[in-house]
Amino acid sequence: MRDDPRLRIAARAARELHPGEVVNLGIGIPNLIPRFLEDDSGIFVHTENGLLGVGPPPDGDELDEDLIDAAKRPITALPGAAYFDSAQSFAMIRGGHVDTAVLGALQVGERGDIANWAVPGKDVLGVGGAMDLVVGARRVIVTMTATSSSGEPKIVDRCSFPLTAAAAVDTVVTELCVFQRRNGSLCLTELLDGATVDDVAAVTTARFAVDDAVTLRA
């Protein structure tokens, strides 16, 4: 696990979730989070295609063609699960009844803007529930590597990619650190796996504050 930054990010993000919370997990790193949750975590996973109470992937004989998550993967439903239509599902999201959305992103801006649905110059033809989730969920956690596959910073002063929403991100977890948005700006609150403040600063164009706890430990 130490070798795979995606798993390290998922493990750290799992610790942001609390018993009793309703959580929507996006595609990619967020979907790795359940393996780091205890069986009795008390966390309810919501999928926007119409289920509260997502369970683990099915064994062969549990496979049910009417039961998928928003990534269209087969899933199971836990005891106590509830099904609903898409308008109700998004009323839950938009209405603030989903506590936390964990999503990947292409870029996060220093004011908490998020771009996670489209790359300029490429197709802008699939948004799905991304905009609804970042606007509606009470808390938005972004899980992503600090840089893109081509080495570009993903935490930036200003998003150059099309926005999903402005000032929507509350927490960012990368392989290097955790940022929390405080008073509208990013604050570095935790360093991970031996990273330093300089390591973080080297891969971002965003201005950020550093929490006292990080400074004292350094």
Add this chain to the structure above:
Amino acid sequence: MTALALTTAEEAVAHVTSGDTVMVGGFGLVGAPLALIDALVEHSDATDLTIVSNNIGEPGRGLGKLLRQGRIRRGISSYFTSNPEAVDAVNAGEMEATLLPQGTFAEAIRAGGAGVGGFFTPVGAGTLLAEGKEERVLEGVTHVLEMPLHADVALVYAARADRLGNLWYRHTARNFNPLMATAARVTVAEAGEVLEVGELEPEAIHTPHLYVDVLVERP
């Protein structure tokens, strides 16, 4: 109390004529009325269609077949990307695309069926998808005016129906189907199983029969 006459998928899709707006249920292929889509592909000449569906099928599957026939003039969806051929068709100028956030898409259909003339949502404000739309600040938050969606025909899938057209959906195959059943001039339901009147528990009915005009049993 008048039971609906069961019709074939081929007869049912005769309700779709050229230039129509057609809502098609399903999230991907789950909950999609696949027999009705196949009948539309094989037994209907209706073209110049506007399709309202979360996805335009997959390559060569579901609505992807209709797309290959060049019969979709415009798609209204939240996620064209799941069918790369739909993306190609848009980029080649063969199909117009209207992209909506998925929750806005669902609510617009709900509004269409419920007689609501539009609604303000904070979703999409300040993004590409709000361009050209009226914005208003409500309680300090910028909202976007979204218009309802209506259709000439809705094609929906339910696991169970009774002979009146009451519908019961199963698991995540529910998705957009009950919304679309309310928002069209003619609603055609494809049912996995058709029961006698009284065999569906009244409390378990998701779509009351007044919304359903045509009933087809999935072969």
